Amino acid sequence: MKWISLSVFYVLLSVFTLIIFSSQCISQTRYGEFETLILNLNNYKESLLPKDSLQSNYLTDLIEKWRLKAVYEEELVRCLYKASEGKVIYNFNFQEIVDNQSKRQGKNIILDSITPSDSIALSKNYDLFMLMSQQLVQSTYPYDTNEEKVIQQIKHYKLYKGQTIAEIGAGNGLHTILLGLTELPLKIYSNEINRYQHNYLMTIINPKNKFLATSEIIPILGKENKCKIPQKVDAIIIRNTLHHFSKTKKMLKSIKKTLNPNGKIFILEGYAQESNCSLIKTNPEIKELMKNHGFRLEEEIILGKGYILTYRI
């Protein structure tokens, strides 16, 4: 009898161990090496949520107000993001925000019904809208992280510990922040020519932002014809920016000089918020441009709405 119960005990123990082991495997394959990135992004997002429940409800109601008016989800997020940006980055007053947005995207239901207090509430949540605008988090409370989306592009770079990289035309720095949230300690130069965006990035990258503590992020105010990165780097990321260069020839020369001989350049196109950007170049035009400036195409992938071209020199 004793022998039988001992056997039953061992069988149960093995089944239990198997269940625990397989559930660990599932979570490993789900997150893999990007587990820390997702956790860090989650924590970062949590830190951005309004702590005050009244403010939090106000934000949720505000988003719902326009969602109920049947604004397309993508359009909704883009408008909220842009409306909050006017105040935070450019310090526009309410009327300037409305005028500026109307000029850029025409009249819409949000601009028609936004109030000054809505605008203040939106601008207090700019960083959250920034994450929503890239679909890294959802636009419905509690703004869950879109895990697949978070790792998609970062995975492709195959970066490793201790590398020095640069992002050219980083805008308000969201992609730089995402890179900084990986568990890899990286040295990241975040270059931008717009001084308002550059100043904003400087305010986020400070020692108090503990979510960005692993990597060293250095904002660089570049010039139209040079990136001004002070050392050679292992990888250069140019996301939605190549088609914005006004002095393309000089800029690409400067980028070439900045790359280590065995380094890689990643050109991401098609991920722009403004799909109607008048400067946009076609895929063959980008390839032709890079080829004419002596860059060697190593790989091309289509990812989500856009594509990534990997180049070597």
Ligand SMILES: C[S@@+](CC[C@H](N)C(=O)[O-])C[C@H]1O[C@@H](n2cnc3c(N)ncnc32)[C@H](O)[C@@H]1O
């Ligand atoms: C469409 S935004 C892309 C921002 C960000 N990389 C993203 O993917 O969201 C293009 C950015 O490139 C910047 N830019 C344009 N020419 C540049 C140059 N020569 N050097 C650095 N940044 C430049 C603009 O100021 C703008 O912020």
